[in-house]
Amino acid sequence: xxxxxxxxxxxxxxxxxxxxxxxxxxxxxxxxxxxxxxxxxxxxxxxxxxxxxxxxxxxxxxxxxxxxxxxxxxxxxxxxxxxxxxxxxxxxxxxxxxxxxxxxxxxxxxxxxxxxxxxxxxxx
Numbered sequence: 028x029x030x031x032x033x034x035x036x037x038x039x040x041x042x043x044x045x046x047x048x049x050x051x052x053x054x055x056x057x058x059x060x061x062x063x064x065x066x067x068x069x070x071x072x073x074x075x076x077x078x079x080x081x082x083x084x085x086x087x088x089x090x091x092x093x094x095x096x097x098x099x100x101x102x103x104x105x106x107x108x109x110x111x112x113x114x115x116x117x118x119x120x121x122x123x124x125x126x127x128x129x130x131x132x133x134x135x136x137x138x139x140x141x142x143x144x145x146x147x148x149x150x151x
Contacts, residue, residue: 030149033057033075037067037093038082038109043132047080050136056151064088064096071100078143083110083117083129091120098125105146109134 034056036047044060052058059076061067064087070076079097083090094106108121111132118129127146130138143151 031055031057032077032143032147032149032151034059035067035070035076035079036060037064037079037085037090038062039085039087040082043080043082043109046136047139051139051151054151064093067093068096068100071097071104076101076104078147079104079106080130080139081106081108081126083108083121084112089117091117091124094121094124094126107142107146 034047034051036044036058038044039062047058048060059070061070063085081090081093085093090108097104097106106126108118108126108129109132110118110129121129128142130142140151143149
């Protein structure tokens with residue numbers, strides 16, 4: 028395995044955070060899971076992350092709006108969107124705003140590992 032990463036997961040569904048925690052966290056990566064926009068921005072302001080996984084559909088603030096805020100706070104931070112819904116217009120907007128890609132839920136942890144390798148060039 029490669030380097031240990033600091034990964035931020037922003038999703039209102041606890042099961043998604045648990046997936047990252049139980050798989051990548053167990054492997055030694057630092058996983059921070061938050062479930063709303065304010066907590067996400069607070070986390071990015073408090074520490075340096077290597078990559079962010081951000082849900083597109085959230086109850087408090089649209090994922091594309093959160094993406095805009097994240098890009099203002101940390102312009103070079105790679106953000107990977109996630110969605111279990113058919114939200115092509117939001118996926119397109121997210122990529123225009125700087126999202127790297129969008130994972131379709133449900134996904135396997137191998138999908139996460141592949142996209143991290145693609146984005147950061149590291150094996151996790």
